[in-house]
Amino acid sequence: MSKIDNETTKTAVPVPVPARAKLPSVKRIGGWHAIGPIVIFLAILLVVALLTPAFIGGGGLAIIASSSAPILLLALGQAMVLNIGSIDLSNAAIGLLGAILLALTLGPVAGLSPLIVLLATTAFGAVNGLILAYAQVPSFALTLGTLGIFQAVALVASGRTTVYVSSNGEGVHSLYESGIANVPMTFWMGVLLAVALWVLLRYTRVGRGMTAIGKNESAAIFSAVRTRSLKVLAFALSGFAAGLAGIAIIAQAGSASPTGLGSDLLLPAIAAALIGGTSISGGVVNPLTVIFGALTVALVPIATTAVGIDAQAQSLVYGAVIIGVVALTMSRNKSSIVK
Amino acid sequence: MVNKVLSEQGAGGITTTAIRIRESGIERRARFRSLAEPLSLLVALAVLIGVFSLLNERFLTASNVQNILTQSAIPLIVAVGATLVILLGSIDLSVEGVMGATGMTWILLSANSRGGVDLGPWAWVIALGVALLLGVASGLIFTALKVPSFIVTLGMWYVGLGIATMLYGTDLLPRLEDEGLKGWTSRISLGLPNSFWVALLVIGLGILVLRSTRIGRVTLAIGNSETIVRSAGLPAFRVKVAVFAIAAVLSGLGGILATVQLDIGSPTVGSGVLFIVIPAVVIGGTHLSGGKGGILRTVLGVFLLTILNNGLILSGVESSYQSAVTGAILVAAIVFAAWSQRDRLRVAK
Numbered sequence: 001m002s003k004i005d006n007e008t009t010k011t012a013v014p015v016p017v018p019a020r021a022k023l024p025s026v027k028r029i030g031g032w033h034a035i036g037p038i039v040i041f042l043a044i045l046l047v048v049a050l051l052t053p054a055f056i057g058g059g060g061l062a063i064i065a066s067s068s069a070p071i072l073l074l075a076l077g078q079a080m081v082l083n084i085g086s087i088d089l090s091n092a093a094i095g096l097l098g099a100i101l102l103a104l105t106l107g108p109v110a111g112l113s114p115l116i117v118l119l120a121t122t123a124f125g126a127v128n129g130l131i132l133a134y135a136q137v138p139s140f141a142l143t144l145g146t147l148g149i150f151q152a153v154a155l156v157a158s159g160r161t162t163v164y165v166s167s168n169g170e171g172v173h174s175l176y177e178s179g180i181a182n183v184p185m186t187f188w189m190g191v192l193l194a195v196a197l198w199v200l201l202r203y204t205r206v207g208r209g210m211t212a213i214g215k216n217e218s219a220a221i222f223s224a225v226r227t228r229s230l231k232v233l234a235f236a237l238s239g240f241a242a243g244l245a246g247i248a249i250i251a252q253a254g255s256a257s258p259t260g261l262g263s264d265l266l267l268p269a270i271a272a273a274l275i276g277g278t279s280i281s282g283g284v285v286n287p288l289t290v291i292f293g294a295l296t297v298a299l300v301p302i303a304t305t306a307v308g309i310d311a312q313a314q315s316l317v318y319g320a321v322i323i324g325v326v327a328l329t330m331s332r333n334k335s336s337i338v339k
Numbered sequence: 340m341v342n343k344v345l346s347e348q349g350a351g352g353i354t355t356t357a358i359r360i361r362e363s364g365i366e367r368r369a370r371f372r373s374l375a376e377p378l379s380l381l382v383a384l385a386v387l388i389g390v391f392s393l394l395n396e397r398f399l400t401a402s403n404v405q406n407i408l409t410q411s412a413i414p415l416i417v418a419v420g421a422t423l424v425i426l427l428g429s430i431d432l433s434v435e436g437v438m439g440a441t442g443m444t445w446i447l448l449s450a451n452s453r454g455g456v457d458l459g460p461w462a463w464v465i466a467l468g469v470a471l472l473l474g475v476a477s478g479l480i481f482t483a484l485k486v487p488s489f490i491v492t493l494g495m496w497y498v499g500l501g502i503a504t505m506l507y508g509t510d511l512l513p514r515l516e517d518e519g520l521k522g523w524t525s526r527i528s529l530g531l532p533n534s535f536w537v538a539l540l541v542i543g544l545g546i547l548v549l550r551s552t553r554i555g556r557v558t559l560a561i562g563n564s565e566t567i568v569r570s571a572g573l574p575a576f577r578v579k580v581a582v583f584a585i586a587a588v589l590s591g592l593g594g595i596l597a598t599v600q601l602d603i604g605s606p607t608v609g610s611g612v613l614f615i616v617i618p619a620v621v622i623g624g625t626h627l628s629g630g631k632g633g634i635l636r637t638v639l640g641v642f643l644l645t646i647l648n649n650g651l652i653l654s655g656v657e658s659s660y661q662s663a664v665t666g667a668i669l670v671a672a673i674v675f676a677a678w679s680q681r682d683r684l685r686v687a688k
Binding site: 085086087131132134135136137138139140141142144145146147148149151152153155156160217218221267270280281282310312313314315316317318319320321322323326327330336337338339 | 427428429430432436480481484485486487488489490491493494495496497498499500501502504505507508565566613614617618621627629657659660661662663664665666667668669670673674676677678680681682683684685686687688
């Protein structure tokens with residue numbers, strides 16, 4: 001705002017600044033999508049700190065950060081897909097399948113295993129994207145179908161039991177054991193991915209193209225944006241992020257099972273992406289604020305117990321939060337038709 | 340509707356004749372499709388039944404047929420509601436959550452091993468009331484706040500699960516105590532399992548609602564073009580809320596029957612139902628974009644999937660593969676349905 005004021009005073013003839021011209025700069029400084037996620041996180045943190053001071057003193061923040069790592073990774077992938085106006089209901093299932101594959105292969109192939117897992121999960125995501133882009137089917141129905149397939153593959157691959165890492169687990173496990181500022185590397189992995197995605201979205205042709213698809217797909221097609229390959233890429237990135245989440249799960253738990261850690265991350269991850277300022281209708285995303293979205297989601301169980309709500313109500317809270325956040329941030333007008 | 344308006348406008352003259360010829364062509368093709376599509380489903384069903392009865396002699400025994408009918412009853416009831424929602428062009432992902440919340444409410448208010456109150460028939464009323472509330476909430480958030488239905492119902496799915504988990508608490512498993520109700524769903528009356536009779540009743544009512552009531556007709560119209568519905572002054576808002584409410588109550592009914600069948604209360608009593616219901620509606624040929632389709636087609640879709648699952652298990656395929664089979668069928672069905680409409684400029688989210 002001040003910048004514009006300075007510019008207007010410099011000119012010899014004071015040109016009245018139209019009210020509308022101020023809008024972009026106000027948005028650049030603040031705006032819900034930029035600061036909202038941080039404000040929400042700090043507000044909830046404040047409530048928790050006031051109700052249970054011991055939690056913050058006892059390294060609670062580090063605990064939140066470490067437990068938010070898989071959610072953050074999945075949420076970043078989900079945010080990339082939401083950014084093109086689609087949704088990926090299968091990414092949590094891909095992440096869990098990645099974790100199971102990692103637990104199965106770490107013994108036999110050791111160091112190559114994480115690489116294989118990342119390649120596989122990226123390919124799974126790319127398949128979603130290929131079907132979506134070339135058959136032009138609705139993403140929620142498509143990924144609901146592939147969710148079923150990935151779940152079944154996870155069940156079969158694990159034999160319906162918990163798969164433990166037989167050997168060579170030290171390398172992956174150290175991602176959780178070692179860390180910077182008491183926060184495990186798995187979380188910093190998420191932060192790194194967020195920064196990379198932020199650069200991709202902000203400074204590259206590919207990233208701008210993706211956002212263009214989310215804002216107005218028809219216009220993107222007419223502007224010669226390669227919509228199909230970018231859609232495939234967005235879903236492939238979601239698969240890649242899910243693979244990283246799988247690695248984070250193994251690093252934390254040392255084992256994976258179809259019903260264990262990570263089996264219930266679909267909704268928390270969507271919630272994290274949405275609280276992080278991602279628009280459900282596409283075109284608005286900031287991977288850096290998604291970090292705060294994930295931290296907020298990881299804080300929810302602690303906050304609910306601090307406020308005195310039963311810990312079992314967690315899924316209710318997640319569900320309500322998703323509906324609430326979308327209802328609050330949706331851009332809508334009276335005549336538009338929502339299906 | 341649009342065609343009718345067009346022909347009335349051009350009354351008299353050559354244009355009318357041309358339009359009429361075109362119209363009758365469209366009508367003939369539509370009639371052919373409406374016959375051919377269910378027919379191909381029936382053929383697929385017949386092939387499946389043929390293959391499975393050759394593979395396993397137990398498949399066509401009376402007890403297995405009754406089994407299949409019992410297994411299909413709950414998905415059928417839920418699918419009637421899901422068909423109505425999809426005819427709007429929307430989607431209801433909340434079925435499993437609503438089933439859990441309703442089933443849990445019902446068993447805790449009926450005679451169960453935890454003791455507590457036994458409200459008898461009032462347990463049904465209150466439990467279905469819970470479902471109705473969830474449905475109306477979904478419908479209102481969807482229509483009044485304009486939140487896309489897949490997000491509302493995705494959220495409501497987990498809200499329902501949360502309610503069920505909270506009701507379940509940390510106590511012992513609530514087990515059904517009423518001897519008359521135990522196994523009621525699979526008991527046979529007049530040759531068919533009880534739960535299947537309920538399903539038939541629901542299907543009948545569903546068809547009646549869709550064909551001969553204002554709610555049903557407006558539902559189809561909204562799926563075709565909501566803009567026209569609104570400019571015609573039809574109550575799009577109320578009908579959408581009503582359809583979500585009906586769908587939730589039917590999910591709730593399915594949840595109660597599933598609880599009776601399981602004999603115990605569980606928040607995840609509905610798990611897997613969504614995976615049969617949505618693919619069944621799509622295979623039946625109801626368009627995900629709304630406006631085209633029907634309940635009888637969905638019935639065929641449910642049978643196809645139930646028979647496929649039942650036959651695969653009888654043939655020794657592990658039950659772990661079930662969700663993969665239905666998932667793959669869902670993907671194949673939506674790809675098949677969308678294939679003819681592919682266009683470089685089409686926008687599919």
